[in-house]
Structure formats: C-alpha cells, structure tokens
Amino acid sequence: MHFTQHEAHAEKDVPIMVRGRGVHLWDAQGKRYIDGLAGLFTSQLGHGRHELAETAATQMSQLEFMPLWSYAHPPAIELAQRLASDAPGDLNRVFFTNSGSESVETAWKLAKQYYKLTGKPSKHKVISRATAYHGTTQGALSITGIADLKQNFEPLVPSTFHVSNANAYRAPELTAGALEVTDRESLERFGRWAADQIALTIEAQGPETVAAVFLEPVQNAGGCFPPPPGYFERVRDICDEYDVLLVSDEVICAFGRLGHMFGAEHFDYQPDIITTAKGITSGYAPLGAVIASDKLMEPFLKPGEMFGHGYTFGGHPVSTAVALKNLQLFDEEKILEHVRSNAGSFRGTLEKLLNLPIVGDVRGEGFFYGIELVKDKVTRESFNAEESNRILYKFISKKLFEEGLYCRADDRGDPVIQLSPPLIAGQSDFEGIEQILRGVLTEAWTLI
The missing domain is CATH 3.90.1150.10 (Aspartate Aminotransferase, domain 1)
Structure with a gap:
C-alpha cells in the first residue's frame, strides 16, 4: 500500500x-x-458524477487509446486549447503526463533541455523550499524538501537546493527573532526575507548554473503555508534578474482549489511553467499536464529538434475527454x-x-x-x-x-x-x- x-x-x-x-x-x-x-x-x-463516467465510456467506444508520439487525437487537442486559454499570460504550450510527480519531472527536464538549446548548458540546478513535497519519482523526490522521504532512496538526482519556506506562523523562529509576524507590514518584511533566500542561493550556486525555482502557490507539506504579501512579486523579479524559470507547482492548487483555475491567478504572479494533475479530471481518470510559455517552445521548433521525453499514457484519450467534461461542468455549475x-x-x-x-x-x-x-x-x-x-x-x-x-x-x-x-x-x-x-x-x- x-x-x-x-x-x-x-x-x-x-x-x-x-x-x-x-x-x-x-x-x-x-x-x-x-x-x-x-x-x-x-x-x-x-x-x-455520472456525467464523467458516461464521457469516459463514450470515448472508450470511439477511440480507447492513441499515444501522442508524433500523432494526436481530438480530446488532447481540445483540452490543450482549453488549458492554454485558461492559463495566465503566454502559457500556451501543453505537455500531458499521468500524475503530479511526472509533471514535476517533465518540467525539470524541459528546463534543462531548453537552456541547452539556447546556449546555456550549465543551467541545470533547481531551487525549492524546505518541507515542500513535489513528488516521488527520482527527480521530483530530489526537488522535494522532506528529508525523511528521501533517505531510503539516496543517492538521488544531484543539483537540487532548498531554501526556507514561507511559514509565517514559525517566522520568528526562522529569522532568529528578527521579525514579529503580527501585521501586514511584518508579513511583507518576512515575505521579502523569504524570497531573498532564493536570490542568495542563486548567487551562492552561480546564476549561470540555476535553471528553475519550483514553488507551490500554497505549500502543502507542513500544513498549508500561504505566501506572505509581496512574496511572489519579489520571486518573479529575482527569476527575471538571474534568467531562472519560475515553475508554479499547482498539482493541488489548480482547478478551483483556491477559487481560481490556477493558483498563480489567485496570487497574481506570472510563472514560466505550471505543473498540474489531480483536479484536472476531479479524479475520474489519471492525468497531469505541464503548461509552458511560448518562449520555452521556440527552440524546439527549429529543424531537427525535439523534446526527448514522453509517456505511453500521457494525454490518454479517455483521460483528456474526462478532463474536458470536468472543466465544462466547472463552467456550468x-x-x-x-x-x-x-x-x-x-x-x-x-x-x-x-x-x-x-x-x-x-x-x-x-x-x-x-x-x-x-x-x-x-x-x-x-x-x-x-x-x-x-x-x-x-x-x-x-x-x-x-x-x-x-x-x-x-x-x-x-x-x-x-x-x-x-x-x-x-x-x-x-x-x-x-x-x-x-x-x-x-x-x-x-x-x-
């Protein structure tokens, strides 16, 4: 189990x-x-929800399976269009997976290959937060910031580093008593301090080696840490300054969990990549997705290039059909x-x-x-x-x-x-x- x-x-x-x-x-x-x-x-x-079960049965009777390896099928095309229209900014490119772990794994691989194709092959490191959970596959587990989950599977994938999380309830402890987080001004100062830990880590590792920062809108592990005011605004500035991709890990926070289709909308920040799964189908079929900016797609459009990555069941016809119906019901209800x-x-x-x-x-x-x-x-x-x-x-x-x-x-x-x-x-x-x-x-x- x-x-x-x-x-x-x-x-x-x-x-x-x-x-x-x-x-x-x-x-x-x-x-x-x-x-x-x-x-x-x-x-x-x-x-x-019988509507979702019936959608799955209908799709199975039409086309039960087709991989997305050099081919496509209507439910995947339509769902990609829907996700691109809902995602913030120019996040218009969708890569389908089967789970949150696979989405995180995919996003890291995408970031590494993107920088190789754009002449910055040394940018491969990832920064995430202490106690944060990002998945169980070897790469995603390496990004995860929970030591007890990792020890039995070491050595893991190298090149991951962890900074302090944004747990305001424990902020005085994290900052050795420098802040007393009791009001908005103090929360903003704590948020600035927490975000700046990312900049300090990028500097310590060398900006030319850091590819991405993985952050959840509300951090799950540890007990639901919302970001302090101004936190993501500062993180976005840091990522822009050092040419680092901001990955919004929304395996939990997307698809209405925070009251918006994506958690980045809720906190008004623009990521370069969104990783998703879980609520995309309301659990009626396994599916995940990575939604990336147009910028990240550009080098893959050159002659002879491809993203050397994929899954047999990624973008499964039944799962994508169920996801489309799920989002239709979101609208109707x-x-x-x-x-x-x-x-x-x-x-x-x-x-x-x-x-x-x-x-x-x-x-x-x-x-x-x-x-x-x-x-x-x-x-x-x-x-x-x-x-x-x-x-x-x-x-x-x-x-x-x-x-x-x-x-x-x-x-x-x-x-x-x-x-x-x-x-x-x-x-x-x-x-x-x-x-x-x-x-x-x-x-x-x-x-x-």
Missing part, C-alpha cells in the same frame, strides 16, 4: 471504501464519512464562483477551533486549510516525536476516521490536520467537519 505502515494492519482490517456520492464516502460496512480531503486534494466535483463565495465561511468555521488550547494556527486559502496543533499557544511549543506519534497518529488520526471524517493528520514539519473538501461543499459540510474536529481535539488535549 502507498505511504502505509503495513504493521498497522497486521491485526486490523484495511478500511475499504466502496461508494461515494457528493462530499461523502461509504465503507464496506455501510458507514458514511465526510470526505474532508477530496480523496487526496483531487475530487473537485465530488463523488458519483460555476464552481470557481462557489469556492470564492464560500471560502470565507470555510475559514470562519475552522477558526472557531482557535478557542481550543491545542490549536495554534488555522491557515490556508480557498478550500485548502491546515490546522497546526501545539502544546502551548503562547510559546507555540510543538509536539516532540513521541507525542506526535502517540497523539497525532495513534489517537487523532484514527479517532477522526472513527467519528466519520476522512482528512489528513501529518507531521512533515509541525503536527497539522489538513482539510481540502470537494469544491461543491457548503456550510453544513463545514460545520460537520468542525464539530468532529472539536470533539476529537478536545479529547486529544487530555493526552498531552
């Missing part, structure tokens, strides 16, 4: 989910759960507008939990939130390893599931609970999530 401690199921059955409808899941025993994680940040339109109009209610409902002694911070954007747990709200003291294992994993994670809430409890960084419900969720769903969390976290506090 994926990312699973198998010994946990030596004497206890693996939970088996057999049905989904809307924002709910049912297990093999008939118990109902709130899907507070959209499967895995993926089920944007919710479960049981005004999903982006729904998220934007309900984001404040989701935040407000979760922020009620701040009156619990165990809740230190509630942070995020749109329908994507993290709740950081602490031992002391004043000092922001976190759990130690033993407490995290005993309280977060052995109690909170299991108890939330028992009470009917499927979400994520994680300590890649500090202990957090992550929430990312389907984009069709409303106030009654938010309240159901909050009530279950309140009961479990109140009980958890007695175990500290």
Whole structure:
C-alpha cells in the first residue's frame, strides 16, 4: 500500500471504501464519512458524477487509446486549447503526463533541455523550499524538501537546493527573532526575507548554473503555508534578474482549489511553467499536464529538434475527454464562483477551533486549510516525536476516521490536520467537519 505502515494492519482490517456520492464516502460496512480531503486534494466535483463516467465510456467506444508520439487525437487537442486559454499570460504550450510527480519531472527536464538549446548548458540546478513535497519519482523526490522521504532512496538526482519556506506562523523562529509576524507590514518584511533566500542561493550556486525555482502557490507539506504579501512579486523579479524559470507547482492548487483555475491567478504572479494533475479530471481518470510559455517552445521548433521525453499514457484519450467534461461542468455549475463565495465561511468555521488550547494556527486559502496543533499557544511549543506519534497518529488520526471524517493528520514539519473538501461543499459540510474536529481535539488535549 502507498505511504502505509503495513504493521498497522497486521491485526486490523484495511478500511475499504466502496461508494461515494457528493462530499461523502461509504465503507464496506455501510458507514458514511465526510470526505474532508477530496480523496487526496483531487475530487473537485465530488463523488458519483455520472456525467464523467458516461464521457469516459463514450470515448472508450470511439477511440480507447492513441499515444501522442508524433500523432494526436481530438480530446488532447481540445483540452490543450482549453488549458492554454485558461492559463495566465503566454502559457500556451501543453505537455500531458499521468500524475503530479511526472509533471514535476517533465518540467525539470524541459528546463534543462531548453537552456541547452539556447546556449546555456550549465543551467541545470533547481531551487525549492524546505518541507515542500513535489513528488516521488527520482527527480521530483530530489526537488522535494522532506528529508525523511528521501533517505531510503539516496543517492538521488544531484543539483537540487532548498531554501526556507514561507511559514509565517514559525517566522520568528526562522529569522532568529528578527521579525514579529503580527501585521501586514511584518508579513511583507518576512515575505521579502523569504524570497531573498532564493536570490542568495542563486548567487551562492552561480546564476549561470540555476535553471528553475519550483514553488507551490500554497505549500502543502507542513500544513498549508500561504505566501506572505509581496512574496511572489519579489520571486518573479529575482527569476527575471538571474534568467531562472519560475515553475508554479499547482498539482493541488489548480482547478478551483483556491477559487481560481490556477493558483498563480489567485496570487497574481506570472510563472514560466505550471505543473498540474489531480483536479484536472476531479479524479475520474489519471492525468497531469505541464503548461509552458511560448518562449520555452521556440527552440524546439527549429529543424531537427525535439523534446526527448514522453509517456505511453500521457494525454490518454479517455483521460483528456474526462478532463474536458470536468472543466465544462466547472463552467456550468460555476464552481470557481462557489469556492470564492464560500471560502470565507470555510475559514470562519475552522477558526472557531482557535478557542481550543491545542490549536495554534488555522491557515490556508480557498478550500485548502491546515490546522497546526501545539502544546502551548503562547510559546507555540510543538509536539516532540513521541507525542506526535502517540497523539497525532495513534489517537487523532484514527479517532477522526472513527467519528466519520476522512482528512489528513501529518507531521512533515509541525503536527497539522489538513482539510481540502470537494469544491461543491457548503456550510453544513463545514460545520460537520468542525464539530468532529472539536470533539476529537478536545479529547486529544487530555493526552498531552
């Protein structure tokens, strides 16, 4: 099983989910759960959408498979056109993959070959952020900033470097007490400091060797870190100054998660590449995409050149047809507008939990939130390893599931609970999530 401690199921059955409808899941025993994680940040339109299943069946009956190796097919062409029209700026070139890891892997390879073709072959290094997760393939894992995930697979791909992330809740600790992040001015100064770490790393490595910076609009691992004001504006300036590509890793943040089609729109910055997957089909078929600027395509249009990369199932006819229907339903049901109009209610409902002694911070954007747990709200003291294992994993994670809430409890960084419900969720769903969390976290506090 994926990312699973198998010994946990030596004497206890693996939970088996057999049905989904809307924002709910049912297990093999008939118990109902709130899907507070959209499967895995993926089920944007919710479960049981017959329109998407019917689209897949129709496409299978017409053309079940055709690779994009020197050929094309209508669903891939139409979806590429749709993505290019939705993406910001001149991001008009689309390369299809099967997953987020493959999209990140592809973007790095694209950046390296682009610079080789434009006479800068030494530009191959990548910068990303501490604790950030970018995937599990060897290249994407190398870009990932979580040491515990990497150690078993070393040596990894060289040439990756990590800078401080934009976790404002821990900013005084990151900056040795130089900033007290309590207001917009302080947040802007912290954002400038965090962005400048990228410039310092580029200088240290040599600008002639750095190809790209990979950043999520809202960093997932660690517990949903939104960027401080001005952060991405400064990062864009840094990338322009040093001729470094800005890759917006939107495997989670694209397709409505933050209330816009792409997270870069939400925070008003222009990337050179966007990496996507997950919500592009609402999970009804596997698909990912890399959306690149016209500039990056230019050297590949010269006689004899090609991007020496591809996947058998990348841009699969069924997956691309499902994605097109998914985005059509986004338009018809005004999903982006729904998220934007309900984001404040989701935040407000979760922020009620701040009156619990165990809740230190509630942070995020749109329908994507993290709740950081602490031992002391004043000092922001976190759990130690033993407490995290005993309280977060052995109690909170299991108890939330028992009470009917499927979400994520994680300590890649500090202990957090992550929430990312389907984009069709409303106030009654938010309240159901909050009530279950309140009961479990109140009980958890007695175990500290």
